[in-house]
Amino acid sequence: MAELYHNLINGEMIETGEWLDVVNPATEEVIGKVPACGKDELDRAVAAARAAFKTWSKTPIEERRQTIQGIAKIIQDNHEELYRLLTSEQGKPHEQAKGEIMGAAYMAASQATLALDDVINEDSDARLSRTRRVPVGVVGGIVPWNFPVMMAMQKIAPAMLSGCTIVLKPSPFTPLTTLRLAELMKDAAPPGVVNIITGEDTLGPLITSHPDINKITFTGSTATGKKIMEGASKDLKRITLELGGNDASIVLPDANVEKVAEQLFWSSFSNAGQICVAAKRIYIHEDIYDELSQAIATYARTVTVGDGSQQGTGVGPIQNKKQFDRVCELIEDAKDNGYKFLVGGDVDPSGSGYYVPITILDNPPEDARIVAEEQFGPVMPLMKFSTDEEVIARANNSEYGLAGAVWTGDTDRGVAIAEQLETGTVWINEYLHLSPFAPFGGHKQSGFGAEYGVEGLKEFTYAQVITVKKDAMA
Numbered sequence: 001m002a003e004l005y006h007n008l009i010n011g012e013m014i015e016t017g018e019w020l021d022v023v024n025p026a027t028e029e030v031i032g033k034v035p036a037c038g039k040d041e042l043d044r045a046v047a048a049a050r051a052a053f054k055t056w057s058k059t060p061i062e063e064r065r066q067t068i069q070g071i072a073k074i075i076q077d078n079h080e081e082l083y084r085l086l087t088s089e090q091g092k093p094h095e096q097a098k099g100e101i102m103g104a105a106y107m108a109a110s111q112a113t114l115a116l117d118d119v120i121n122e123d124s125d126a127r128l129s130r131t132r133r134v135p136v137g138v139v140g141g142i143v144p145w146n147f148p149v150m151m152a153m154q155k156i157a158p159a160m161l162s163g164c165t166i167v168l169k170p171s172p173f174t175p176l177t178t179l180r181l182a183e184l185m186k187d188a189a190p191p192g193v194v195n196i197i198t199g200e201d202t203l204g205p206l207i208t209s210h211p212d213i214n215k216i217t218f219t220g221s222t223a224t225g226k227k228i229m230e231g232a233s234k235d236l237k238r239i240t241l242e243l244g245g246n247d248a249s250i251v252l253p254d255a256n257v258e259k260v261a262e263q264l265f266w267s268s269f270s271n272a273g274q275i276c277v278a279a280k281r282i283y284i285h286e287d288i289y290d291e292l293s294q295a296i297a298t299y300a301r302t303v304t305v306g307d308g309s310q311q312g313t314g315v316g317p318i319q320n321k322k323q324f325d326r327v328c329e330l331i332e333d334a335k336d337n338g339y340k341f342l343v344g345g346d347v348d349p350s351g352s353g354y355y356v357p358i359t360i361l362d363n364p365p366e367d368a369r370i371v372a373e374e375q376f377g378p379v380m381p382l383m384k385f386s387t388d389e390e391v392i393a394r395a396n397n398s399e400y401g402l403a404g405a406v407w408t409g410d411t412d413r414g415v416a417i418a419e420q421l422e423t424g425t426v427w428i429n430e431y432l433h434l435s436p437f438a439p440f441g442g443h444k445q446s447g448f449g450a451e452y453g454v455e456g457l458k459e460f461t462y463a464q465v466i467t468v469k470k471d472a473m474a
């Protein structure tokens with residue numbers, strides 16, 4: 001019997017009488033049921049958030065900080081239960097699930113230390129002009145299925161710190177851990193400050209167009225991001241969009257093959273490749289292409305694909321059937337076009353679970369679908385390049401602009417290349433490192449606005465300038 005999970009509205013765990021099934025992608029078994037909310041529940045959640053905003057926005061920031069840090073501690077204290085549940089609904093191996101849970105706590109607690117100080121624009125004999133940041137109001141947070149808890153806290157923590165209240169919607173594919181966390185933290189903040197409701201994809205547009213929500217913070221696909229922008233345009237809601245990516249990693253000829261092979265592998269295959277900033281196109285200089293591609297392939301053959309709850313699993317299943325079908329389609333397309341596979345490529349349709357084998361392609365053309373499109377699965381195309389100019393142009397030849405990496409023994413050359421990449425983040429000689437103090441966001445169709453850092457916090461506020469004319473009444 002699947003366990004029933006409840007939603008958090010106005011400090012209480014509620015149900016609607018209608019339930020949605022949540023499936024374990026490793027077994028395809030229904031492991032939980034969550035409320036199917038519609039307009040009525042959304043209206044209740046927004047009303048609670050609106051009422052709570054009156055006092056929460058006036059609550060001293062120090063108190064807001066402590067409340068967020070209290071929630072981070074609840075996550076830490078319950079991390080074992082949470083990461084096991086996360087693996088069962090999302091599929092990622094226990095070690096990576098633990099990383100997400102502990103990372104969510106760390107990022108939230110760290111973000112809580114940020115400040116938005118007033119800025120003096122002018123302090124002359126004539127006037128004093130000051131910019132202060134005021135919270136936008138009620139925030140609608142919409143979260144995808146690849147990092148459900150990290151993304152939820154990435155929205156809850158800065159909303160709370162800025163003085164906003166929030167109505168958060170997890171993905172219908174992965175709501176369980178977030179709802180368990182909701183239950184654990186329901187008394188940590190005043191009622192209505194954080195509300196978490198679940199529903200089908202139809203709930204998202206209701207949030208986007210709700211007249212009493214002031215801002216949408218969204219993480220998900222570029223296609224949905226465009227719909228959010230359309231929905232939010234009706235009343236000019238503020239929006240932050242963290243969307244898809246097709247990130248390029250560039251490996252220069254002076255990179256240490258032994259050292260980078262394993263790191264490059266995990267930059268693509270962590271979370272079964274379902275990371276917005278996963279390395280999705282790997283460009284290797286022709287001088288080291290053969291040696292490095294063989295080293296990556298040799299390492300890949302040591303990694304086990306399987307149920308994330310089993311010890312020794314390195315790569316779990318794809319999170320849901322729709323995404324599984326999409327990744328299979330890209331692999332089939334590569335086969336149909338005769339591209340060469342270094343590793344994998346044969347999906348076994350028998351048995352249960354959405355498993356795709358670790359798949360590495362050997363120098364497919366630039367216009368191959370598996371290169372040009374965001375795969376979001378355990379697939380890694382390796383491509384050869386000759387010159388810096390050529391590889392920069394190829395890396396930038398994408399509608400996306402989320403992140404990228406350069407691997408080199410010469411960090412100055414790495415930085416020079418990084419500065420020419422059209423992306424929001426570039427790593428030199430590492431991957432996937434996000435800082436709570438640095439803005440994270442995309443260029444081009446990877447979205448706009450930022451999360452994390454002071455820039456991320458500002459997105460939950462309006463600027464208000466107060467100008468005082470001195471001696472006007474003298």
Ligand code: NAD
Nearest residue numbers: 143144145170171201204205220221224242243244245276
């Ligand atoms: P998705 O766009 O299908 O869904 C994301 C969320 O939006 C879900 O909660 C979904 O229920 C909701 N939704 C669906 N239709 C909606 C609508 N019309 N209006 C409002 N909400 C709606 O994305 P996904 O498949 O869950 O996630 C994968 C995508 O997310 C990938 O493209 C990935 O690159 C991207 N992503 C980006 C980042 C980032 O920070 N840039 C991080 C993680 C994932």
